[in-house]
Amino acid sequence: MRHGVARFVTGFLALPVALYLFYVVWPFAQAAGYSLTSWGGYSDKQEFVGLDNYVRLFSDELIRKAFWHNVFFLVTVPLFTIALALFLAFLLNVGGREDRAGIRGIFGSGIYKVIFFFPQVLSLVVIAVMWQQIYRSDGQGLINGLLIKVGLVDADNPIAFTADPEPFLGVPAVLWWLLLIAVWSGAGFYMVLFSAAMQSIPKDIYEAAILDGAGRFHTFFRITLPLLRDTISVAWVYLGFIALDMYALVFVMTPSQGGPNHASEIFASVLNFTAFQKGQFGYACAMGVSLAIFTILLAALQLRITRRERIEY
Amino acid sequence: MSVTPEHPADLSRRTLLRRAAAAGLLVTPAAGLLSACAGSEPSKSDDSGAAKSKDNPFGLKDGSAVKVVIFNGGLGDQWAKEDKTVFNAKHAGVTVNMSSTQKIKTEEQPKMSTQPSDLVMNSGADMMDISTLVNEGAIEPLDDLLAAPAWDGEGTVADTLLPGTVEDGTFQGKFFVVNVAYTVWGNWYNGALFTKEGWEPPKTFDEFFALAPKIKAKGIAPYVHDAVHGYYPRWALMATIWKSAGRQVVIDIDNLKENAWKADGVLPALQAWEKLVKDKLLLPGNLNHTQSQQAWLDGKAAFIQVGTWLKNEMAATIPPGFEMKLSDYWGLGATDKAPKDVFAGAGEGLVVPSKAPNKAAAKEFLRAVLSKSGSTKFAELTKSLASTKGSGDGVQDSALSTANELMKNAPKDLIKAKFFDFYADLDKESQNLSEELMAGRLNAQQFVDKMQAAADKVAKDSSIKKQTRA
Numbered sequence: 103m104r105h106g107v108a109r110f111v112t113g114f115l116a117l118p119v120a121l122y123l124f125y126v127v128w129p130f131a132q133a134a135g136y137s138l139t140s141w142g143g144y145s146d147k148q149e150f151v152g153l154d155n156y157v158r159l160f161s162d163e164l165i166r167k168a169f170w171h172n173v174f175f176l177v178t179v180p181l182f183t184i185a186l187a188l189f190l191a192f193l194l195n196v197g198g199r200e201d202r203a204g205i206r207g208i209f210g211s212g213i214y215k216v217i218f219f220f221p222q223v224l225s226l227v228v229i230a231v232m233w234q235q236i237y238r239s240d241g242q243g244l245i246n247g248l249l250i251k252v253g254l255v256d257a258d259n260p261i262a263f264t265a266d267p268e269p270f271l272g273v274p275a276v277l278w279w280l281l282l283i284a285v286w287s288g289a290g291f292y293m294v295l296f297s298a299a300m301q302s303i304p305k306d307i308y309e310a311a312i313l314d315g316a317g318r319f320h321t322f323f324r325i326t327l328p329l330l331r332d333t334i335s336v337a338w339v340y341l342g343f344i345a346l347d348m349y350a351l352v353f354v355m356t357p358s359q360g361g362p363n364h365a366s367e368i369f370a371s372v373l374n375f376t377a378f379q380k381g382q383f384g385y386a387c388a389m390g391v392s393l394a395i396f397t398i399l400l401a402a403l404q405l406r407i408t409r410r411e412r413i414e415y
Numbered sequence: 416m417s418v419t420p421e422h423p424a425d426l427s428r429r430t431l432l433r434r435a436a437a438a439g440l441l442v443t444p445a446a447g448l449l450s451a452c453a454g455s456e457p458s459k460s461d462d463s464g465a466a467k468s469k470d471n472p473f474g475l476k477d478g479s480a481v482k483v484v485i486f487n488g489g490l491g492d493q494w495a496k497e498d499k500t501v502f503n504a505k506h507a508g509v510t511v512n513m514s515s516t517q518k519i520k521t522e523e524q525p526k527m528s529t530q531p532s533d534l535v536m537n538s539g540a541d542m543m544d545i546s547t548l549v550n551e552g553a554i555e556p557l558d559d560l561l562a563a564p565a566w567d568g569e570g571t572v573a574d575t576l577l578p579g580t581v582e583d584g585t586f587q588g589k590f591f592v593v594n595v596a597y598t599v600w601g602n603w604y605n606g607a608l609f610t611k612e613g614w615e616p617p618k619t620f621d622e623f624f625a626l627a628p629k630i631k632a633k634g635i636a637p638y639v640h641d642a643v644h645g646y647y648p649r650w651a652l653m654a655t656i657w658k659s660a661g662r663q664v665v666i667d668i669d670n671l672k673e674n675a676w677k678a679d680g681v682l683p684a685l686q687a688w689e690k691l692v693k694d695k696l697l698l699p700g701n702l703n704h705t706q707s708q709q710a711w712l713d714g715k716a717a718f719i720q721v722g723t724w725l726k727n728e729m730a731a732t733i734p735p736g737f738e739m740k741l742s743d744y745w746g747l748g749a750t751d752k753a754p755k756d757v758f759a760g761a762g763e764g765l766v767v768p769s770k771a772p773n774k775a776a777a778k779e780f781l782r783a784v785l786s787k788s789g790s791t792k793f794a795e796l797t798k799s800l801a802s803t804k805g806s807g808d809g810v811q812d813s814a815l816s817t818a819n820e821l822m823k824n825a826p827k828d829l830i831k832a833k834f835f836d837f838y839a840d841l842d843k844e845s846q847n848l849s850e851e852l853m854a855g856r857l858n859a860q861q862f863v864d865k866m867q868a869a870a871d872k873v874a875k876d877s878s879i880k881k882q883t884r885a
Binding site: 142143144145146147238239240241242243246257258259260262265267357358361362363364375378379380381 | 520524527528543544546547548550551552553642643644645695698699700701702706710839840842843846847848850851854856
């Protein structure tokens with residue numbers, strides 16, 4: 103009988119595992135292989151160069167710049183997205199007044215949930231095209247148009263948004279404008295995720311706290327946040343992946359894809375340029391492999407740091 | 416790409432891999448960055464042909480098929496369908512499988528080392544880097560096409576082409592790329608507006624700077640350009656450099672000659688543009704190509720610099736009474752070394768991959784594209800000149816006729832810079848610096864210094880294959 107079950111399970115698993123190995127793992131392995139060659143991408147000549155491509159990465163100024171821009175997103179995207187998502191989720195679930203039915207969200211929270219989640223159902227390209235209109239750098243742009251009408255912005259000197267390389271807090275302004283889009287489009291999903299987690303926290307814990315005289319501030323920081331630790335930790339890892347990518351936004355939103363003058367260059371945009379414009383697929387694969395290793399290490403580290411005793415409830 | 420094997424027994428590992436790769440694209444779009452580098456193994460091509468004759472100079476086999484991929488961008492793809500008719504009139508037995516796309520590199524690059532299409536129009540934002548294609552031996556030299564008899568007319572194919580067409584398709588001494596569209600660049604203005612106001616289109620920057628206050632007084636910005644794609648302003652900067660410093664200086668720049676950017680005439684040319692920016696003669700805002708072109712059509716700016724595809728690109732929104740006219744790029748005046756040279760050239764290149772299964776048919780199709788009947792249709796449909804002589808003779812249109820006129824008065828030398836086709840690093844740097852100069856964040860001297868530094872870096876880098884032009 104047990105023997106039969108094993109065969110049954112194997113039969114079902116074999117195909118998906120084979121597909122996964124072939125379509126996902128094998129291309130990754132191939133990329134790792136190419137990263138040791140000086141392949142140009144169009145011929146069948148692949149000269150083996152050992153670890154040269156990886157050594158070159160360390161002296162590449164553009165890659166270093168791109169790396170720090172990715173680090174900027176790595177810190178800010180999860181931080182701001184999670185903060186905003188938590189704040190919204192708290193308001194929508196336990197932020198309202200308490201009555202006989204117990205703790206509830208603020209008035210109209212159902213509608214807000216739909217509105218905040220909405221960016222998640224749009225494709226990233228649709229979002230980018232929409233924000234191009236919002237960020238348009240003349241009087242026809244949504245923000246510039248309004249501010250010029252109100253008189254806050256000079257029509258001869260409109261806000262440049264993603265074409266602005268001037269540093270703000272030491273980071274090119276274009277990266278802050280991209281961050282705003284990333285946070286706006288990501289917060290809704292994590293709000294729903296955190297809402298689900300919050301709803302699984304027993305209401306009586308809140309009621310007990312309120313009876314003891316805890317205000318909203320204390321209920322949030324003493325109850326909600328500690329009990330959401332696991333969910334937030336997972337969200338942090340996911341958002342870290344998104345922050346290390348950011349390719350679509352940079353590609354669609356910035357001048358000369360990574361501009362102006364390299365001010366928004368990230369790992370993926372340099373990789374794209376190296377592979378497809380410069381025709382150095384070997385070197386580009388080395389970048390991809392390095393990014394993959396960096397991502398995996400980061401995820402492992404993140405999960406390790408946040409691992410703690412689970413609180414049962 | 417057809418993934419069906421000729422015989423069931425042919426379902427080799429290679430075919431299987433190809434199918435797998437095709438399916439893989441559908442299954443795992445997110446595998447993204449890593450697997451973008453992956454490819455598969457090469458295949459052999461069957462190129463044994465039939466007898467060659469004047470009507471069939473490449474020995475095209477009857478009953479064969481040819482796969483043609485057309486870039487469906489500003490020029491559309493209807494002209495290519497007309498060429499298919501021209502082709503089939505002579506070769507009814509050959510099947511033309513034509514498809515059109517905007518994603519040339521995405522769709523064709525993965526197939527280049529295995530089983531590519533026979534004829535690929537390598538154009539648009541998503542095009543394959545041409546010098547890489549040449550360096551990797553991925554495309555076929557087409558010198559025999561130039562020597563072949565013209566499809567419908569006297570002489571060889573080469574005899575029918577406009578000046579610059581052969582040079583524009585030549586890399587490392589061989590002719591690789593058949594550019595089908597002939598483009599003229601310059602400063603566009605609205606003829607109707609200029610007549611009404613009594614303005615004369617300027618020939619030099621000094622004349623422009625004199626006219627600018629009058630334009631500004633009417634509430635119109637004197638100039639607008641695409642500030643998002645660096646290669647737009649770069650055309651204008653290179654045209655002024657050529658006019659001011661002369662042909663040899665630009666050739667030296669292309670050949671990475673020492674201190675080429677510091678030659679006489681380069682700095683003053685860039686200073687003219689610097690002045691245009693500093694004097695606030697640009698329409699505010701960083702607009703892209705269609706936004707800036709629309710702003711110009713809406714009468715917000717007097718001049719815009721772009722090529723002759725403009726009319727076709729903006730066809731849907733040209734206001735009634737608007738008279739699109741092209742004038743030459745401005746020079747600096749008396750000191751100019753080549754004031755009359757025009758910025759023009761053949762673009763929208765068709766290439767034949769080296770591993771294409773039916774190269775004879777691909778070359779024969781190119782002969783049909785360059786035929787009289789084919790190119791007349793091309794000019795008619797695209798409102799752009801074809802790279803064969805006399806394609807625009809029958810077309811009535813102010814944009815096309817001003818371009819024609821400019822070409823008639825042009826000397827034989829065409830303004831042409833090649834360093835950005837030769838070296839991807841210089842391409843990127845020059846685009847970025849052009850944007851910076853036009854945004855007022857860089858002055859002319861800094862532009863020269865930075866370009867010289869970038870050129871020196873490429874010259875010293877032994878891993879970059881050098882190219883030269885004469």
